[in-house]
Amino acid sequence: MLSIGVALIGTGFMGKAHAIAWANARRILGVEAEVRLELLCDIPEARAGAMAAQFGFSRATGDWRTVLADPAVDVVSITTPNGLHREMAVAALAAGRHVWCEKPMALTLADAEAMEAAARAAGRVTLLGYNYVRNPAVTHARRLVAAGAIGRPVHFRGWVDEDYQADPGLAWSWRATRAAAGLGALGDLGCHLVSVMLGLMGPVESLIADSQIIHATRPLADGSGRAAVENEDTASAILRFVSGAQGSVAASRSAWGRKSRLDWEVHGTEGMIVFAQERMNELQIYQNRGPRAEQGFRTILTGPEHPPYGAFCPAPGHQLGINDLKVIEAAELIGAIAGGPPAWPDFGAGLGIERIIHAIAGAAASDRRHVLGGSA
């Protein structure tokens, strides 16, 4: 049986999610590989040590370059601040490691391109952490669309909203800067929506867009004044798909009450599919079938008929959670490393996602249609 040695860099929100995912992919999904939690990296090193004990990693380090030299490590999980992704990913690929990197891919399109080039050159397996596409409800939606359950998809609408930057009194932070955060709502949230959208609608031909900084400045935490917010709180775009369909997307990090909104609807010539992330175990479908008096949106609760839900629970409607999506993601990555089908999106596909969010930012800044031509 394949044995995979894992190093994980970062122990925050996504670091913990990766740790859970690596530790449970085989337990829950029965992947045919032994996963060894070899090395956990964070700073300070003491934290790495404490978390290694908690997460079940064999060893800890405070120096990420140590990871690259460790012969026991086959794959590196990168969950550090986004500005570090490029350097770490490129180095890990150069050192012959497979790479699982959190989204957004990088701060700039140039960085993302460098990462994609490195992946191509290295020929290793790469994967970006777009966990929402792993939801069995979303996978089922893709299957339904592909099977023609709603006819030909002709229109798409999507929204991805949270409220972590809604409070006008919130202190200024690195999130507000181009240098440390890159894009704003598009980078944090918009890319997730794009990842789901591409699977449902295919590539984008062109788009127009606008964006908005709601809070022009924010108070400095030390009370010494205010500093400028450099990246967008909201972004909106209207898209044309290569298929001829049209659609619109919007993202906000300042939308009070939205905690994890990632909602979308696919309009087809024979029906519609609607999804809401805050009710992530439900999928709604309307089909123009049967007597009009009995038509309506049908709310499907995910269950064992929606793989791989059944690996988590044999009873329908019992609900998966956000960390479960990451376990599925890890399992797909392991499958790819084991020679199975590639996991989506690798750095090539991930670059396509970056191109779209940067196209939205560019179109918003220039007030002109941005043509992607389906390259993304």
Place this chain on the structure above:
Amino acid sequence: MLSIGVALIGTGFMGKAHAIAWANARRILGVEAEVRLELLCDIPEARAGAMAAQFGFSRATGDWRTVLADPAVDVVSITTPNGLHREMAVAALAAGRHVWCEKPMALTLADAEAMEAAARAAGRVTLLGYNYVRNPAVTHARRLVAAGAIGRPVHFRGWVDEDYQADPGLAWSWRATRAAAGLGALGDLGCHLVSVMLGLMGPVESLIADSQIIHATRPLADGSGRAAVENEDTASAILRFVSGAQGSVAASRSAWGRKSRLDWEVHGTEGMIVFAQERMNELQIYQNRGPRAEQGFRTILTGPEHPPYGAFCPAPGHQLGINDLKVIEAAELIGAIAGGPPAWPDFGAGLGIERIIHAIAGAAASDRRHVLGGSA
């Protein structure tokens, strides 16, 4: 007590709604005016006669010009096909009648401008049939926004969708033509959304847009072939408001499963308000107040605390229906005729709505930002 003689032209969907509204405005809302249902006009005249008996009108005619000559008539309700609005409204105003005209105002911006000019010249009361702004839930939302319940409004999103043109097999009709229908989804549906949006967000500064004909041709009903669809099935726009807020709107007449969607959300600096027309007796509000652990969207069911709901029913949660909105509209019109506050939107304000939907159509056709400058 004021006595108002009413003539109604048209006995279809909106004709009946006007008949119900005129007959019940005093009964339900206690307006201080006697309403006399004088004259009902439709073709053929026999239908007018039959419906006059059913609706409770004293007399019937098959010739709409008769209406203008009838000395008992003070106000004319126009619910005919949209292409007839201009001629009838201008004539009625010229004859010194008040005019209640269904939306959209006219087929073209030129027609709408002519109507607005006629109204200004005549100095009579005019009103356009934007019934959704009369919903006590929507009125309450405007009151909440104005009172700062969600802080400063900074973002808006709205959708207006139906599915009456979703079926690819549906026969070609006048609805598909510029000549008879004018705009497509924007004219039928989009203007309703704009009417609600303006009350919540104030005037529009500029916008970008796109639109789409999903079904390029439709089969002729007689089986003799197919004919072209000339107007949009969907339209999407991203707006900048004069206030500095931003937003997006979308309309579709081909959205399977949507029967009367007119949903919107206002993002404020301190909260959010959300509304869905298919649950028209509910309003949702999120406010950043109290412990974070207990925050959430609150679903308010309309009741007597949301005037004029109480005039329909003294018990909350018992639900108003679509025709009730028209009764409120009639009551506001009667109030305006009686010298009370003007009813909104008169032909002046209605022209502003037309300017926005035509700006969306224009921006979509030209792929360039369209500046309204707040004129609408």
Place this chain on the structure above:
Amino acid sequence: MLSIGVALIGTGFMGKAHAIAWANARRILGVEAEVRLELLCDIPEARAGAMAAQFGFSRATGDWRTVLADPAVDVVSITTPNGLHREMAVAALAAGRHVWCEKPMALTLADAEAMEAAARAAGRVTLLGYNYVRNPAVTHARRLVAAGAIGRPVHFRGWVDEDYQADPGLAWSWRATRAAAGLGALGDLGCHLVSVMLGLMGPVESLIADSQIIHATRPLADGSGRAAVENEDTASAILRFVSGAQGSVAASRSAWGRKSRLDWEVHGTEGMIVFAQERMNELQIYQNRGPRAEQGFRTILTGPEHPPYGAFCPAPGHQLGINDLKVIEAAELIGAIAGGPPAWPDFGAGLGIERIIHAIAGAAASDRRHVLGGSA
């Protein structure tokens, strides 16, 4: 064409609803009868006069016995306090009038029996004001159940809740007394639920029950002390139906947040139907049909396919309101007076409803199974 002279006693909540219903039954539903609003009765007489002008009645009186002597009156609407129903209804029937009486039928079972006997003796048309059974969504549900859409109905659950007596600080009133109000939550609310239940499930064989006075005393409005609450705030029952099905019902007038809850679900051997009155234009159905992966509750929005919705509005999803149900009720009564099918529930069927709510009260008081044997 038949011409029907109407007298209406009472101008409160239900008085106004009857006035609206009588005035619009023909206008909206096209019933083949002229309805003359002859006489409006209330005290003081001045109020009757003012409301007659508003409601459109020809004449007014402060003495309800005047109604019985008026030769122009064919049918009497009784919307007075429940304690007056028996005397007025019996007198009106004895005077040869048809009677439309609000629910609950009477304060006591003896009173209801006397009314039923009077109706039988008089041979006139009677109807009780159970408007919720007129909802096109509910009618559609009955049709679906009868057509076997969910197989054989085997279980029922229903709840009818409001919060008008939830506040502990609310002043004591006539509602708290057996003498003036009779039963509590069962009389106000429970009977509505029973009216809907019977149409879906058929007659009740027997039941067990319990009830509860939440607020044993209430403060007197004049501050002089507290007085006892004599009737139930909540009641719950478990029923066996003659069909062999089983079920449970519960009613509360002290359920905070419930404004007009009248929710129920019918469990069948092949599916389930669910309804919630606060979303009265929606019906939910689950059917064990098609692939398990695509099964789910389907939310049907009422529309023209659910008669008589189309008479109110030709477009689906546009929503009926509570007063619209009363218009349908009036139309069915007019149809019965005109010799058409009897309207349900007449005083005979209404007595059956009373027997069930009194059986619940009796079983709750005695702690023993109460056998109805299907008589109700």
Place this chain on the structure above:
Amino acid sequence: MLSIGVALIGTGFMGKAHAIAWANARRILGVEAEVRLELLCDIPEARAGAMAAQFGFSRATGDWRTVLADPAVDVVSITTPNGLHREMAVAALAAGRHVWCEKPMALTLADAEAMEAAARAAGRVTLLGYNYVRNPAVTHARRLVAAGAIGRPVHFRGWVDEDYQADPGLAWSWRATRAAAGLGALGDLGCHLVSVMLGLMGPVESLIADSQIIHATRPLADGSGRAAVENEDTASAILRFVSGAQGSVAASRSAWGRKSRLDWEVHGTEGMIVFAQERMNELQIYQNRGPRAEQGFRTILTGPEHPPYGAFCPAPGHQLGINDLKVIEAAELIGAIAGGPPAWPDFGAGLGIERIIHAIAGAAASDRRHVLGGSA
């Protein structure tokens, strides 16, 4: 640091859930104990071996008595068919092991009593697998009720429904027998509802009840005929609580469309709390506070403010799943073993739950009020 050796008996639905829980309690919740997955038991032994490799257990056995003799084992997880719980739990306790046993506790009240006596005699830590009480939303509800957020709780309603026995064509199985399954819907589902109810409402004083076998016989799988169903498909009860509150509960295993319904509402003198398990990350609360025009049910999405949600994810609204509840359960058990507060419900409290479901069954069979007197 405490080190705990775990043996797990059973590898089915709940066996896997226990395996996931044991393996992740420290990783996710940071409990201060090392958990060693020592021994996995199932039959045939080959399955135990395969699953041990997948689940991460060190060793495997096909003989559960081996577990008791293993010195490395401190605690035994029992997830076998319910009829085996008594024998295994009593033996494990006698052997000095802590015991985590799935619900229902046993097939009969006598068995449950024997288990409770054994636990008392052994003085070891016991816990029953009532995972739904671990939901942060449910915990928050208990906290709100205890803090008086809805005043004094006066009424409760609860429903627990699934549809795994809804299909009339489903083959007869052990589930239909008293000998192998004990109670029907009450044992499978009802006990879960009771576990949640007790935490919200306190002990039960007495109850009345009824139950129903919907499908009297079921076809034998081998086509040789039909066999009788011996236990209830549905059960309903009306309860009086020691506090003076009243309530009702219902359970069905034949409720089409319900996949994991465990819904309840607590009516208080100042508000109401409502929960629905199929949307397990949401809690609804209505409070009689602030202007009536702005009151409504507030939907709270669970987040870090609702411990221990934050240990799974630092961002609100991202959703926990069913297996996460079991991780919380394991962490509480580990805490109890480590000398922290006892985990609820131990075998003593679990016996109380059994007494209530058997009281419901007994009251249904006898048609008489069953008095518990708060013992449960």
